[in-house]
Amino acid sequence: MKPRKPPPEQDDLLRARLVEMLGMRHELVKLADLIDWEVFEREWAGHFPSSVGRPATQTRLVAGLFYLQQISVKSQFSVEGGDFLISKRQIVHGACAVVPDEFAGAIVSNEYAVLRCRGGFDLGYLKHLSHSVYFQQTCFHSCIGVHIEKMIFKVEEWLEREFDLPPIEKQREIAGSVDAVDRKIALLRDKRAALELFKVSTMDRIFRQEVRFSREDGSEFPEWRPETLGAITKWTSGGTPSKANEALWSGDIPWISASSMHSEVITDAPTRVSPAAIGRGTRIAPTGSLLLLVRGTAGSVKSAAPRASGQ
Numbered sequence: 001m002k003p004r005k006p007p008p009e010q011d012d013l014l015r016a017r018l019v020e021m022l023g024m025r026h027e028l029v030k031l032a033d034l035i036d037w038e039v040f041e042r043e044w045a046g047h048f049p050s051s052v053g054r055p056a057t058q059t060r061l062v063a064g065l066f067y068l069q070q071i072s073v074k075s076q077f078s079v080e081g082g083d084f085l086i087s088k089r090q091i092v093h094g095a096c097a098v099v100p101d102e103f104a105g106a107i108v109s110n111e112y113a114v115l116r117c118r119g120g121f122d123l124g125y126l127k128h129l130s131h132s133v134y135f136q137q138t139c140f141h142s143c144i145g146v147h148i149e150k151m152i153f154k155v156e157e158w159l160e161r162e163f164d165l166p167p168i169e170k171q172r173e174i175a176g177s178v179d180a181v182d183r184k185i186a187l188l189r190d191k192r193a194a195l196e197l198f199k200v201s202t203m204d205r206i207f208r209q210e211v212r213f214s215r216e217d218g219s220e221f222p223e224w225r226p227e228t229l230g231a232i233t234k235w236t237s238g239g240t241p242s243k244a245n246e247a248l249w250s251g252d253i254p255w256i257s258a259s260s261m262h263s264e265v266i267t268d269a270p271t272r273v274s275p276a277a278i279g280r281g282t283r284i285a286p287t288g289s290l291l292l293l294v295r296g297t298a299g300s301v302k303s304a305a306p307r308a309s310g311q
Helices: 027-034 037-047 059-071 123-129 133-140 155-159 168-207
Strands: 076-078 084-087 096-098 107-109 112-115 253-256 271-273 283-285 290-293 299-303 307-309
Touching: 037 059, 084 123, 096 123, 123 168
Parallel strands: 253 307
Antiparallel strands: 076 107, 084 096, 084 112, 253 271, 283 307, 290 299
């Protein structure tokens, strides 16, 4: 069914007319007055042969939306393999990378800037250059903002900065050398991961007694016996001194909390307490103690030196 013509506008005592809320000097408002909207109604009338059913959307609205769709800035676009992406909002944290071929056709938002290398700039060299302090400093100095998390990257300004580039042959040689180091690092990383997996699986088999050890003379060790940890260990609990008493937090004794437990052996902690805090909410954990986190994420580490600790 053909669209219905809008009813004549009437003033409303409690509501302003739309035309009164628009900026009459705006380019689109001026353009709307120049367009002959009746042309669209005549040309599109043949698409609505039926006289029954729900009325179609007004022709002027449809034509206007089609026009806005063509002139508006697109918020997303596709990338190709070999494109170099830079995040305009996160480049201060090093957010940039080369798009691999398998990601060709991926969609990204216009929050990213895309660079494509020309003949005198090697993509492999750019990939490694982008991870250097030298490159990151140029990006930082081309950002504006009052907070590190709200910095905006000024691409146009950054593109005007000069970089010291070697000849293209030297760029490829440098990129190839760094690629070789990266491959070696990857192999060592894979080897370490395999060794860590072997260690975990072997320890599990040992503790399940699936793997047994013998003495040097070939004789067997005595059979394992069941024990409770409470019977063969001494357990104490840590704690948190009063935050209201600043004197308890002005010493040089490391105080271990959950944020300190990131390795198997603790050698230091960012927070310190004074000797007065010992016995007033916290305790000293002797060297070699096993610390268990009983609140929050479970975990355990070994203390390499006397430390105070929380729970």
